[in-house]
Amino acid sequence: MSAETIEQRIQRAQSLRLKRMLWGFANHGCTGLAVAGLYLGGFLPLAPVLVFFASSVLISTLMVLILQFGINLRFRDPSMTMAQITLPVIPSLYVMYFVALPQGRILFLLLATGGLLFGALALNRRQMFTIAWLFWLGYLVLVLILTWQAPDRVYWPLEAVTLFAYASVLSILAYLGSFISQLRSELSMRNRELKHANLELVELATRDPLTSLPNRRTVMEQFEKEVARSDRQTEGTKALGISVLDIDHFKKINDTFGHQAGDEILRKVSRTIEATIRRGDYVGRIGGEEFLLIFPDTAPDHAIPAAERIRRAVSALRFDELPESYRVTVSQGVAIHQPGETVENNFKRADEALYQAKNSGRNQVVMG
Known part of the structure; x- marks a missing residue:
């Protein structure tokens, strides 16, 4: 069996990254369904809905093109995990500003929390908590802007409880996600060590140790x-x-x-x-x-x-x-x-x- 070439390994890795990216798009697609449902229920005007879908398509297309042309291979993280988790949140925060009912904004918090779980595939603890607190700060800034520009849509006793609960949930998910990511890294390292040990065993079984010729x-x-x-x-x-x-x-x-x-x-x-x-x-x-x-x-x-x-x-x-x-x-x-x-x-x-x-x-x- 011929050894896998570097080009084949890159193609296999890129294929896996594209598959993970499609999973992320599916998660963001659930957010799109929520936006459509709020619009049909009369809780969102048409203009921000169109902006949401247009910006979401633009971000998704840009991510796919970066992957398809191999530009991501120049990055420290070729999977672009942090970007895939955080960028789709921007259209969500934008459309949340226009939601008429405070309860409607909670839907987006739940869906964004699901996106955080993708970080368990590649991110360490510091990165997971960075994304979690970016989510929380993003929502806090949104509530502050609403308090300034549309105070009738903000009920602070409820928002304070929501912010506390959201911080707690995000912290727990960030910790558990980073723990899973660490376990995956350790498992991957042990698999590499096991593969190396197996190669050494094959070498010992088939090669003369002094001359390195076949025994x-x-x-x-x-x-x-x-x-x-x-x-x-x-x-x-x-x-x-x-x-x-x-x-x-x-x-x-x-x-x-x-x-x-x-x-x-x-x-x-x-x-x-x-x-x-x-x-x-x-x-x-x-x-x-x-x-x-x-x-x-x-x-x-x-x-x-x-x-x-x-x-x-x-x-x-x-x-x-x-x-x-x-x-x-x-x-x-x-x-x-x-x-x-x-x-x-x-x-x-x-x-x-x-x-x-x-x-x-x-x-x-x-x-x-």
Whole structure:
């Protein structure tokens, strides 16, 4: 399975943000229904109703365009959560000024409170309380303006109780919303940690910890897959080749220069093999100083040259841990997979060729 690209992750995140934005529009749509109901009931004149719907459509369109063109990706909060919660309140406050009955304004307070809950998706406690008190101050300013310009529509004993109750409800919702948001953040962090831990477990299960190459089990599984694929192909000029590689005199290196030097040699030889093989070839450590190289889709007469390139590349290496005149060499046994041949027999032929290379003086490649 290919890894998800950055562009795909961005598109998925933008799609989720658009879905959340539509939820917010649905909540504001409930406010629109309340406005329409108050107008039909004779509690609102037509002009402020038209202004409310026009400004609501304008704000919604602007938010969608910012999202669609990716402008939101430049913001600290690409979801624009605070803006989505607070901007729709402006048309609501405007139309509340024209509501004839004080009881009618309470409808808007309830609907605005519902919008605050969207903050639980992304906002911290400070941001949640900021929005809550902005809501409360907005209503307080509205009541003060009405007291100044239309005192007949304000009954302060009721408004004082309403302001107190609204402050209490907003504070409770802000606290609970921020608590939920914190839980979501902690859960998201734990999920990332769990995903990272799972990746580490996969790495430990499939990779050799010293060389970071695929371990014996992984490289043998790959070998089995390549054998099965090779057997499915019709006969042609391409075949499956393998090479069993062994570092010459490695025990002597460990005994003479120490295991730390031996570990560094294993790492450097591994990196050299990886850098020398073709894209599509495969290499893994099968134990100690032995490696298995897999050459898919290789012409039979190209397997030996491919192994020779690796032999020469290793022979050209220099190691700070060893005397300057000391050369690390490798021996290899190469075998071409025969149609219908088992994995075990194919590997055995390459392994026997390796021992022949070692018995013949090492630092050479022998075809099995």
